Amino acid sequence: MNENRYRPRMRFFHPNAKGTGCALSLELLPASGGIEGCIMASLANQQTVGGVQGSERTYPTFNWEEALTVKLGFADLCKMLQVMRGESESLGDGKGLYHSSGKSNTRISMRHLVEPVSGYALDVNRTFGDGREARASILLSPWEALGLAESIAGSMSVISFGVPSARMRAEKPADGKHEAA
Numbered sequence: 001m002n003e004n005r006y007r008p009r010m011r012f013f014h015p016n017a018k019g020t021g022c023a024l025s026l027e028l029l030p031a032s033g034g035i036e037g038c039i040m041a042s043l044a045n046q047q048t049v050g051g052v053q054g055s056e057r058t059y060p061t062f063n064w065e066e067a068l069t070v071k072l073g074f075a076d077l078c079k080m081l082q083v084m085r086g087e088s089e090s091l092g093d094g095k096g097l098y099h100s101s102g103k104s105n106t107r108i109s110m111r112h113l114v115e116p117v118s119g120y121a122l123d124v125n126r127t128f129g130d131g132r133e134a135r136a137s138i139l140l141s142p143w144e145a146l147g148l149a150e151s152i153a154g155s156m157s158v159i160s161f162g163v164p165s166a167r168m169r170a171e172k173p174a175d176g177k178h179e180a181a
Contacts, residue, residue, distance in 0.1 A: 010151065014138055015060035021046035022138040023062040024122065026148075030158040037159035039077060039152065042067040043124050043136035068124045068136045070099060070108055074159055077152050083110050084120060084149035096123075104128045113139070120145040 008028040015021040023044045031037035044067040050060035072080070076097055082088040089112050091097050096109035106126045113119050123137040140148065 012138065012140065012144060013062070015046050015050065017049060019046050019049045021060065022136050024138050028155050028158065031160060031162035036073060037162065039072045039155065039159070040069060041072055042069040043122070043138060045136050066134070068106070068126055068134055070106060070124060074156070076108070077156070077159070080110055081149055081152055083112060084145045086112070118142055
């Protein structure tokens with residue numbers, strides 16, 4: 001793969017003074033050939049708090065090495081859009097979405113919160129085959145969820161059909177039937 005190639009990505013950073021914050025990274029992977037597109041979502045728990053000592057500022061850091069990454073396909077993204085658009089209060093009526101692999105089982109949940117704060121909670125819980133568990137959670141503000149919903153909606157065509165490219169089309173044959181390109 002060409003590392004110089006641009007891959008659309010957006011991130012949300014939510015550190016807190018307790019060190020229990022989280023960051024969310026979303027990367028768009030367009031459909032290509034026979035492979036469907038998706039958005040890869042990674043949640044990284046906060047590693048350090050950061051602070052200010054004199055004139056030196058230290059920024060919080062996030063544990064990207066142990067981030068929980070999930071592949072969100074067309075159906076997953078449609079269900080998330082329903083939550084962010086207010087058509088559903090939570091994914092899977094509170095049960096979430098389940099992804100299984102030979103090494104782990106992952107539950108992705110998203111729910112609209114009103115109390116004690118307004119926002120959209122995104123949680124990823126992973127159970128590994130050896131019994132270990134990992135969890136990451138981020139609370140997106142209503143404006144962040146709106147921007148995310150619009151970004152996902154805008155990306156659905158490339159997730160479904162890929163990035164259009166200009167190709168020469170064969171001229172229409174005399175019999176009026178088109179041949180496959």
